[in-house]
Amino acid sequence: MVKLKSLLMAAAIWGLTSALAGCGGNDGNDAGTAGTGGQSNQSLAPVTLKVVVPGGKGANFDEVMSEVNKRLKADLNTQVDFTFIDFGDLNQKTNVMLASGENVDLIFDAPWLHLDSMSSQGFYEELTDLLNQYGSHVRETRPQQMWDANKINGKIYGVPLGSAYTQPRSVFIRKDLREKLNLPPVRTYEDLKAYLYAVHDREPGITPLIAGADDVTYSWVNWLVRDDTSLGVRPTNGIGASLMLYYKGNDGKVYNLFDAQEPKIWTYIEDTRKLFMDKVMSQDVMTNKSSQSDMQLQNKVAATPQMAFGIPQSFNDRLKQVVPDGELEAVRLFDLKLGSNLSNYKMDNFICIVKASKHKDRAMMFLDWANQKDNYDLLERGIEGKNWKAVGDHRYETLNSDGGIVSFQLMLNPVLEREWAGTDEETRKYNQFIAQADHFTKDIMTGFTFDPTPVKNEVAQFSTIQAKYYNGLFNGALDPDEYFAKFKAEGEAPLKKIQNELQKQVDAFLGKQS
Template sequence: MAALKRLFLAGALLGLTSALAACGGNNGEDSSGAGSGSLPPVTLKLVVPGAKSANFDEVMAEVNKRLKADLNTQLDLTFIDFADLNQKTNVMLASGENVDLIFDAPWLHLDSMASQGFYEELTDLLNQYGPNVLKTRPQQMWDANKIDGKIYGVPLGSAYTQARSVFIRKDLREKLGLPPVRTYDDLEKYLYAVRDKELGITPLIAGGDDVTYSWVNWRIRDDTGVNIRPTNAFGASLMLYYKGNDGKVYNLFDTKEPQIWNDILDARKLFTDKVMSQDVLTNKSSQSDMQLQNKVAATPEMAFGIPQAFNDKLKQVVPDGELEAVRLFDLTPGSNLSNYKMDNFICIVKASKHKDRAMMFLDWANKQENYDLLEHGIEGKNWKAVGDRQYDTLGNDGGVVSFQLMLNPALERDWVGTDEETRKYNGFIAKADNFSKDIMTGFTFDPTPVKNEVAQFSTIQAKYYNGLFNGALDPDDYFSKFKAEGEAPLKKIQTELQKQVDAFLAKQK
């Protein structure tokens, strides 16, 4: 989930937040947070996706040292692998496990967990304890990321859409005598050339356990000719989707949408031609790790540019190895829609006994010096500042978290080695005027009326979706099986979703 870049109205809320009166209960804690002496000791339990970096312990020790001095607080940070995130966080919340802050997302189960009452509504806590959380995010971001008009999570992001590209091996492309990849046809020529001439390297692997990274989803995201996007009724699934800007909910079982279907057929061809990894559904290794170990030649990634650490790691295995980003994103102003929604959120659990301290910690994390520590590591050891808004790396692996906890448009830094082309793409998605407003901006689906159908369909979808959308299952056989099992619950979800969309749009007139 890559770092998204900037140009937001970072100071838009400064006057507002300073004028807000402190409100809400404080559980006996000092709302100023000015030093640890006035606060009782607290250890906060945080749950986020990913894995510990190589220098996690060292950086975490510095984080806790500063937190002890500033807020008399310590962090107990738990990482969960993305493949297990949905199941494990569901269990944690449902069982009332001791958790204070937890990562969630529309592609995970943010809306359903909020509607079931697992998350604290944050308005009062933000007003009293979160001035830095507020001022580092523009009003547009807050307005577009509410659920039923309320704030159940701090939005994490710094642009109006997600950066995305396909990382390929530049050294292999040049060895194969191929020109730079500019189109999808160019990309396929590269993949087939790798298959034919680079034995031992899998040409492509997509996200077999993550709908977002499925190959068809990846291709559809960049097709501005149709502007198809998921409804988020169940994450990034395209079984229900919006198309264009007409306010209609489409059902893939009914439409067999030509562009989606053609991409499904193409994914199947890639699989049967042994271009797509034959282990795409069973692979448990990180896609990025496999590429950096010289096992895979192309992977979808949430970034427009190659992180320096990626090339450094690859060169440890292949001294002349080098990655480059294939960007198929359309840079035509107005061609892309945006609803200004963020992909990731950090939430305070309703059952937490330390809600005030959790918000005080988030406010602490949204100060530049602490943000830098959490994202980049120890200054002078892991990284150094370059100018006002750039950084250079000095050691391995940087900090301990970034997009999972505090990503915002005001405090992000660019790596000093970012190439001009990447800067151009990052700059484009950080400007609201480059996007057309999605008619669904501000809408959130309440799944409660069809929660049983959502659960039922999600179980059915898990059997078929990633297989079909990555080419591992024959669509001629398995799409009809998928439809036979899933058509009835999906139709009920579609009907309810359209009802809520119509009501939302009626209020906008």
């Protein structure tokens, strides 16, 4: 099962700037102004596209992809071959793939991964001409503002994947355990801690909490900071989702956690250390190789951070196979007050066409095919009538869940994404809130993209150093009094150079806006 990170929906609902039409690919038979350029399937040479995405195969993947390739063969004389990479290995393996010139046509990337640096180094094709020529459905399913906010140095290096202005985030807990422990519904972080400690004290066979050590985003401190609107802190993406460099409020300044231990962040770090020392946080948080979701659904863990506001039906179905009375519920710490959350309207995920691809035109044709309703439904939901059934134009019911490609990996957009018909009203309220731009305060950094090229050596150096300390500190496994000083001794110099370069570029960007 794909980690619930595959429910990740990133930030914004928008469209595309117009540009001159032209040819951007290498398939000699691919030409025209949109779709297949008006050509018949017979005029297109047979092509197999290599596509690299994160996560793993769903239960019905092979059957669904067989149908996908059958339709693709008929429509575009094309086949697709997917390679899946575990999230923990994604950065390293995709770096090697691109640097070595491995045969890849389409590849997933993200600001929290290495989208900016790979684009700046020329590994990805600029997409304006390809979109104008072959990508009408890709363009039209993403309104203008989405494209405007997700350019890199004014250019389009990836198709943005998202349907909301920020990530849905919650903590999945066991409702049946909470009720068994006679605890009220969890509304605050203090309520959540009370639940975790009650599980620790009275359910000795279950680990209360596990966070993510293979992804900075899922570290427990990062998780808490993102939902604390009183703090107003978010990562710069200059070094991924790390909070060692961060923006605070809307003042256009780049802050460095080595310079000053931001009081609230430091409080979260110390509090998370206490959770670990009290054995509320999993003692295996840094070495666990299993999916957090799998561990929870196997009755091993009572709480996990998840990129969703509601519980997927498949999760409760799987849990009940192990615990017949088991049931999950979502603890949402997200602030629903109008204007309390900042948004730069950037998506967290992108699909890119590799510069070295020999089939750029066909790759865009495939993306356009995938962004048409029937094909989108097949790719994400599986075979209609067997894996799922439609409920109106925008909702669905599951019959045999797990389709082919989860939409955030390849084609997620605000027009074609469906909502599960069983979604409760509270979850719908949260989902609908983050889908409205005017519910957010505009981030002063909207439209800014950091070019790491001037400090690429320092970024690589700091990344290696950070890997030794960050997730240990931000998940409570390392003593902050001892290890933060070691982290600073090794990482302060390269991080300061990155901060200075980032601030220089921010100042230049804001200067042009005034």
